[in-house]
Amino acid sequence: MKKTGIVYLIGAGPGDAGLLSIKAMQCLQKADVVVYDKLANPEILQYVKANTERIYVGKASNQHTMRQEDINQLLVDLAKAGKVVARLKGGDPFVFGRGGEEALLLQENNLPFEIVPGITSAIAVPAYAGIPVTHRNVAVSFAVITGHEDPNKNRSDINWEKLATAVDTLVFLMGVENLPHITKKLIENGRDPQTPAAVIRWGTKPEQRVLETTVANASADVLKAGLKPPAIFIVGNVVKLRKDLAWFDKRPLFGKKILVTRARAQASALSSRLQELGAEILETPSIKIQAMPDYQQLDRSIQELDKYKWLIFTSVNGVQAFFERLHLANKDTRALNKNLVAAIGSQTALELQNRGLSADLIPLEFRAEGILASLKTQLQAGDQILIPRAEVAREILPEELTKLGMQVEVVPAYRTVADKSSQKELLQALEQGGIEMITFTSSSTVTNFLEMLAGRTELLQNVKIASIGPITTETCLANNLQVDITADEFNVPGLVAAIEKYYQEVK
Numbered sequence: 001m002k003k004t005g006i007v008y009l010i011g012a013g014p015g016d017a018g019l020l021s022i023k024a025m026q027c028l029q030k031a032d033v034v035v036y037d038k039l040a041n042p043e044i045l046q047y048v049k050a051n052t053e054r055i056y057v058g059k060a061s062n063q064h065t066m067r068q069e070d071i072n073q074l075l076v077d078l079a080k081a082g083k084v085v086a087r088l089k090g091g092d093p094f095v096f097g098r099g100g101e102e103a104l105l106l107q108e109n110n111l112p113f114e115i116v117p118g119i120t121s122a123i124a125v126p127a128y129a130g131i132p133v134t135h136r137n138v139a140v141s142f143a144v145i146t147g148h149e150d151p152n153k154n155r156s157d158i159n160w161e162k163l164a165t166a167v168d169t170l171v172f173l174m175g176v177e178n179l180p181h182i183t184k185k186l187i188e189n190g191r192d193p194q195t196p197a198a199v200i201r202w203g204t205k206p207e208q209r210v211l212e213t214t215v216a217n218a219s220a221d222v223l224k225a226g227l228k229p230p231a232i233f234i235v236g237n238v239v240k241l242r243k244d245l246a247w248f249d250k251r252p253l254f255g256k257k258i259l260v261t262r263a264r265a266q267a268s269a270l271s272s273r274l275q276e277l278g279a280e281i282l283e284t285p286s287i288k289i290q291a292m293p294d295y296q297q298l299d300r301s302i303q304e305l306d307k308y309k310w311l312i313f314t315s316v317n318g319v320q321a322f323f324e325r326l327h328l329a330n331k332d333t334r335a336l337n338k339n340l341v342a343a344i345g346s347q348t349a350l351e352l353q354n355r356g357l358s359a360d361l362i363p364l365e366f367r368a369e370g371i372l373a374s375l376k377t378q379l380q381a382g383d384q385i386l387i388p389r390a391e392v393a394r395e396i397l398p399e400e401l402t403k404l405g406m407q408v409e410v411v412p413a414y415r416t417v418a419d420k421s422s423q424k425e426l427l428q429a430l431e432q433g434g435i436e437m438i439t440f441t442s443s444s445t446v447t448n449f450l451e452m453l454a455g456r457t458e459l460l461q462n463v464k465i466a467s468i469g470p471i472t473t474e475t476c477l478a479n480n481l482q483v484d485i486t487a488d489e490f491n492v493p494g495l496v497a498a499i500e501k502y503y504q505e506v507k
Helices: 022-030 042-047 068-080 099-108 121-128 160-166 179-188 218-225 237-245 264-276 296-303 316-328 346-354 368-378 396-403 423-432 443-453 470-478 492-506
Strands: 006-011 033-037 053-058 084-089 113-116 142-146 169-173 196-201 209-214 231-235 257-260 280-283 287-290 310-313 340-343 384-390 407-418 437-440 464-467
Touching: 006 022, 006 068, 006 099, 022 042, 022 084, 022 113, 033 068, 053 068, 068 084, 068 099, 084 099, 099 113, 121 169, 121 196, 121 231, 160 179, 179 218, 179 231, 196 218, 196 237, 209 218, 209 237, 231 237, 257 264, 264 280, 264 492, 287 443, 296 316, 296 384, 296 407, 310 316, 316 346, 316 384, 316 407, 340 346, 340 368, 368 396, 384 396, 396 407, 407 443, 423 443, 437 443, 437 470, 437 492, 443 470, 464 470, 464 492
Parallel strands: 006 084, 006 113, 033 053, 033 084, 142 169, 257 280, 257 437, 310 340, 310 384, 384 407, 437 464
Antiparallel strands: 169 231, 196 209, 196 231, 287 407
8 A cells, every 4th residue: 555645834933943843843853855945044954864855945035946836746746655744934834934825735635734833933033132012001913914015016915004003013024125115105004104113134043133213214224224134024112112121132142153163963062052142153063073993992991990990081072982882891880889980070070970970089170180189199009090081182191190100091982083074164154254253172173173274374363262271272372373261160161151251341
């Protein structure tokens, strides 16, 4: 029996990827094919499986990659072929999304479909600007109107005479290019020219920009400010509430574009913390973490754990690699019941804790020197110490422990290699300008970043540099990079706190 496909008509929301619904995410995860428009936030495609077919159908103002009729037929053809189809549209599929047209053709062909609503920009964008579309004693009604109806049509589909004064709040979607026509029709049909209004560009995204104006002045103000689509136009006394309710663009790092060079697998922790504070993040990892080609040394050490008095973990990556090999040896944390464990840094200690192991020692200073200072009083000559770490790392810890009479075994658990996959994107971003700051979380991110830069250090002329700690800062300085921020606490939360403090002080 032939498999019948299904089409999910999914609203992707207005831009902030966090506004995607759980239902939408689940549909994307099980799709065989995703058919998508020019999305306000392409990050949403991260939920699509790696082997899912992706079909871009375009659809931007005045520029369509595929005609709507052809998109409708494409969905029918895919569903008839038995595919699970995720039709991903910006905003909500039924708010100027033409989702109804797509659903009707599927219905005519007796093909199953489901509607997955998305948060429309008509509500979300004003909310992110601190403008409620309704508010007690200010506005009890609102209307959502297309903003790009052809002003040269013989007969408008918009009932301007009734609309202009009958509704408290008016939200025009995609209306920037037609603003002179819209404001003219509103005033002609009785709307007070001094009615507060706002134009909001890239609403819900880090580059959001809000222009407060009036109906009479909107066109001139937009022209003067150079505002371009995508943007919405909102009219009504609710706009005045923005002075008290603005929140999104009041966050400490709002409008700051920060480049994160950390390995892609680890970048999310730093990126998400900076985004929560309002920053726009560009991830161009300069390193990637790779498995070792040979684990004989580490595997032998795991079989002989009883002989070590101390295990010293210097990074989260070291913990992860060690436990992966431990489990492959059919062992678990019980195998470490005779060992004392030290962790450099709170994040490394947390990774151990997540695996059911509490560190016996966490130095106050999160680097090798801190471990040395803390361990000195707890060591005896001849103690055997195992350090599972990166293949290439600072030698100060094993060297100093050896000088104290310890028997130190350093085993490579993973390797850090250059990642040049984002080199083109990095150079383009720096050439275009707008990058406020670059973050470095290790010495290797610095050296590999400079490789990606290919000698073009002039691109860093107006860019601030934030370092996770003194060792990374030393590497920057050794490479003639001026460091503006060095975290006091040498981990991701400490780096974020230092960046936030820096921008508070330079205001």
